[in-house]
Amino acid sequence: MKKDDCFYLGKIVKKYSFKGELLAKLDTDEPDLYDNLDAIFIDLRGNLVPFLIEKSQLHKSDLLRLKFEDVDTEADADALIKSDLYLPLELLPKLEGNKFYFHEVIGFTITDNNFGIVGKIVGINDSTAQALFEIDREGTEILIPMNDEFIVKIDRENETVIVKTPEGLIDLYLSE
CATH class of the missing domain: 2.30.30.240 (PRC-barrel domain)
Incomplete structure (x- = not known):
């Protein structure tokens, strides 16, 4: 997957727990649209790497609490902090009228x-x-x-x- 085929969703800002959970700040007016994702792309050194999501939920309105598969320790989570999150363009909600991307x-x-x-x-x-x-x-x-x-x-x-x-x-x- 190339960045040109994706849109920027947000950034991982900090750890949430000792079990590899992370908090991501979403760049959207409607964070609840992204509460039930199965997977997400994380920009690791310029490459988009898919990560499967074990569970996710909104945290304090504009943060998304994420638990990725195979990210189970603080060290695993530390490696992902400040990483950008992307999703394929086809997952963008359709806009109508004078609203546009x-x-x-x-x-x-x-x-x-x-x-x-x-x-x-x-x-x-x-x-x-x-x-x-x-x-x-x-x-x-x-x-x-x-x-x-x-x-x-x-x-x-x-x-x-x-x-x-x-x-x-x-x-x-x-x-x-």
Whole structure:
């Protein structure tokens, strides 16, 4: 399994018991969706390794308590602390309407109600306070904030994101 075929679920943050149990901080708004997993991929030195889950349960709302098969000691558990957790993309819950996963809209065309076709979404920059659509318009990079007020519609059927940006925002990138 490659990382490109998976999504980041969270990180193992600490041990829970002396019997190899661990606590993972999940990167999700709905941790209860991941309470009954059978297996999970753990990133060990750049390789995704499958681990079977003996039992799991939510712990203090945003932590998932995990007991893996064959992880029975403190030393076994110590080796996994700070490891990232991944699941296959097909396990992501389907989103509808204007909710979307970042990876889902890469390659979509972005159209502005005022400007027209802006270009293709080539990436999402989420390293800033406000996540941004990275758009390629015939070699020119255009950044549009992923603001709920700007997003009019996600049209999955036609692979299009329709936005309504403030007047002049797109022109700023084209007036050079």
